[in-house]
Amino acid sequence: MRSLLGDHLLQRLQQQTEGALYQRVFRCLRDAMIEDVLPPKTRLPASRDLAHELHVSRNTILNAYEQLQAQGYVEAFTGSGTWVSEKLPETYLNVSSNESSIKAQNSYELKNLSKRGMNFFENAAASPNQWGAFVPGVPDVTEFPHAEFSKILLRLNRQPSVNNLIYTNEGGCLELKQALVEYLRVARSVKCDTDQILITEGIHQAVDFISRVLCDVGDHVWVEDPGYWGARNILTMNGLNIHPMAVDHEGIIPDPTAPVPKLIFVTPSHQYPLGSHLSLSRRRQLLDLARVHRSWIIEDDYDSEFRFEGQPFPSLQGLEENTPVIYMGTFSKTIYPALRVGYMVVPKSLVSGLKTISAELYRGGHMLTQQALAEFIQMGHYAAHIRRMRLLYTKRRAFLIELIERYLGSNFVHEYSHEAGLHLVLKLPDHADDVAIGQIALTRGVKVRPLSQYFIQNQNATRGLLLGFACVAEKEMLMAFSVLRQCLKEHAILPEN
Ligand SMILES: Cc1ncc(COP(=O)(O)O)c(C=O)c1O
Structure with missing residues (x-):
């Protein structure tokens, strides 16, 4: 027999027409919590039972539960299920002391979001867990020579030059741009002048900026599938039509029959998340296509510093003269995510337009940090730090590979995984429920991301888990790995001894 909650959700589901099924279920459950149908500290039904009641797959429910957990609506506890959080995220959004008016007010505030704001909110997938085994893509931030860097910062702060204290309309600190020209030329074969560099607050801001400034609502953008959801969410927020392109061992497979793109977003040095490297023939094909269509390629070069073996792969930007590429680093x-400093190398024809718009939009700041970074690079500390981290990550990666090969088998290492980056993909069989495994692992303190969630086209999704190894020392890795192995056994991916 159906429960009262089942009835309520089924009624609400009929009113929800937009988005993937799991997002609709997520919204219904979230609204039920906001409206107190599901009060704080209530246990959610087991995913299998709710799936049965709503006539949807268990995966749909697990995805919805995971999104609720990522956004702080529920908490999961090992062995005792998933519970509505004591305080919903809405509670933190305003300062009224009256609890019930807070709820009403905040549900109202969420409804006040624009359509695109709401869509962005609902697709938000950044994990609250950003540290520990096996968070993907996080460097070992404790290893950075903080003392060295703060010495430079302290000196600059003591007697700051006026130029570092006022707005910039030059796209960032000149000395940092000069240091980057040299670094990018040597390390990444990027061809550019100082003028072509714009300092950003990271790749996220750069993608947001470029998609707003070079595209109009309704323009088309080609992206890798699987690909980086963070960039995809920004492109969607800015009204672009996303066209997923499959990925193989040579990187993105462009589909020339897809609508003419304004932007093509790629990770050529180390495809995210699978790890392949864009082959020379695909690079040429992409550049030719972009030139024919008058499109811009965004080259997201997020972790290319970490290639541990074999020859380094140069950037796509520098492959030919005057490529239609906007390079993002x-x-x-290499340092730490909270620094929030990145850079763009833009084609000469875009320099003055982009600089003016960027100054108008952001004004530009953090000049002292940028100046300190410039000195840090010029004094050789940056290159030395990267060299040291390469050695450390090589060891950690080798240790993780050894654990996988010894305890699971070499077929569990994804075949596109090159000796590079800060994570690797643990490949699971097609029948594996990587979302459920990821969720169970999370309740036991092991943070992995399911590979299937990186896909746009569900029918192509392969199963696996992203394992970040860079911020995990060997001892911690060993413990986390044994927890993960137990989860795989419980999901019948491995035999129970
Ligand atoms: C593929 C990819 N690109 C870009 C970024 C974000 O870079 P930033 O911190 O510079 O915004 C990430 C973050 O994890 C990433 O995985």
């Missing part, structure tokens, strides 16, 4: 992976 970041200090998030």
Whole structure:
């Protein structure tokens, strides 16, 4: 027999028409919590039971539960299920002391979001867990020579030059741009002048900026599938039509029959998340297509500093003269994410327009940090830090691979995984429910991301788990891995001894 909650959700589901099924279920459950149908500290039904009541797959419910958990609406506890949080996220959005008026007010505030704001809110997928085994893509931030960097910052702060204290309309600190020209030329074969560099607050801001400034609502953009959901959410928020392109061992497979793109978003050095490297023939094909269509390629070069073996792959931007490429780099992976400093190398024809608009939009700041970074690079500390981290991550990656090969088998290492980056993909069989495994692992303190969630086209989704190894010391890795192995056993991916 159906429960009262089942009845309520079924009624609400009929009123929800937009978005994927799991998002509709997520919205219904979230509204039920906001409206107190599901009060704080209530246990949610088991995913299998609710799936049965709503006539949807268990995966749909697990995805909805995961989104609720990521946004703080519920908490999961090992062995005792998923519970409505004591305080809903809405509670933190305003300062009224009256609890019930807070709820009413906040549900009203959410409804006040624009359509695109609401859509962005509902697709928000950034995990609240950003540290520990096996958070993907996080460098070991404790290893950065903070003392060295703060010495430079302290000196600059003591007697700051006026130029570092006022708005900039030059796209960032000149000395940092000069240091980057040299660094990018040597390390990434990027061809550019100082003028072509714009300092950003990271790749996210750069993608937001470029998609707003170079595209109109309704323009088309090609993206990798699977691909980086963070960039995809920004492109969607800005009204672009996303066209997923499959990925193989040579990187993105462009589909020339897809609508003419204004932007093509790629990760050529280390495809995110699978790890392949864009082959030379695909690079040429992409550049030719972009030139024919008058499109811009966004090259997201987020972690190319970390290639541990074999020859380094140069950037797509520098492959030919005057490529239609907007190159994006970041200090998030080489220094630490909270620094929020990145850079764009833009084609000469865009320099003055983009600089003016960027100054108009953001004004530009953090000049002292930028100046300190410039000195840090010029004094050789940056290159030395990268060299040291390469050695550390090489060891950690080798340790993780050894654990996988010894305890699971070498077929569990994804075949596109090159010796590069800050994460690797643990490949699971097609029948594996990577979302459920990821969720169980999370309740036991092990943070992994399910590979299937990186896909736009569900029918192509392969199963696996992203394992970040860079911020995990070997001892911690060993413990986390044994927890993960137990989860795989419970899901019949491995035999129980
Ligand atoms: C593929 C990819 N690109 C870009 C970023 C974000 O870079 P930033 O911190 O510079 O915004 C990430 C963050 O994890 C990423 O995985």
